[in-house]
Amino acid sequence: MRTRARRPTVRGVVVAALAATALTLAPAAPAAAHNTLQSSTPTRDARLTTAPAQITLRFRQPLNPAFTTIVLSDAGQRRVATGEPAVTGPDGSITVDQPLGNGTYTVAYRVVSADGHPVQGAYQFTVADPSAPEPTDAAPPP
Known part of the structure; x- marks a missing residue:
């Protein structure tokens, strides 16, 4: 008895394509649980004419205050005095305790995702305030 080879139908091709797409996307699901930075004030690479009094970070997921760290450092990698991080839902913010002089600053953060993985x-x-003095990189006298 001979069997005839069947030609693929349009329906069969569509079902196979959908199944392949679903399998391709399935491994990405666990990564979706990781928290990510959505926006910040000031923004990345901003050039400000007035120094900020507060730094605010908005994440994709709510933050846990016990596992949220936000640090501000100057161009010499010295920590700038700030308040403890305040957390409201997906927002974390710090207040800057002293006026910032002209220069480049780094905001570093570390939070924990809903799945328990740290994200940093x-x-x-x-800061380029035309009325402020230029920063000095010299260390203060002992």
């Missing part, structure tokens, strides 16, 4: 990152912004 950093970005820079520059």
Whole structure:
């Protein structure tokens, strides 16, 4: 008895394509649980004419205050005095305790995702206030 080879139908091809797409996307699902930075004030690479009094980071998921760290550093990698991070839902913010002089600053953060994985990152912004003195990189006298 001979069997005839069947030609693929349009329906069969569509079902196979959908199944292949679903399998391709399935491994990406666990990564979706990781928290990500959505926006910030000041923004990445901003050039400000007035120094900020507060830094605010908005994430994709709500933050846990116990596992949220936000640090501000100057161009010499010295920590700038700030308040403790305040957390409201997906927003984390710090207040800057002293006026910032002209220069480049780095905001570094570390938060924990809903799946328990730590997420960290950093970005820079520059203060270029025309009325402020230029920063000095010299260390203060002992």
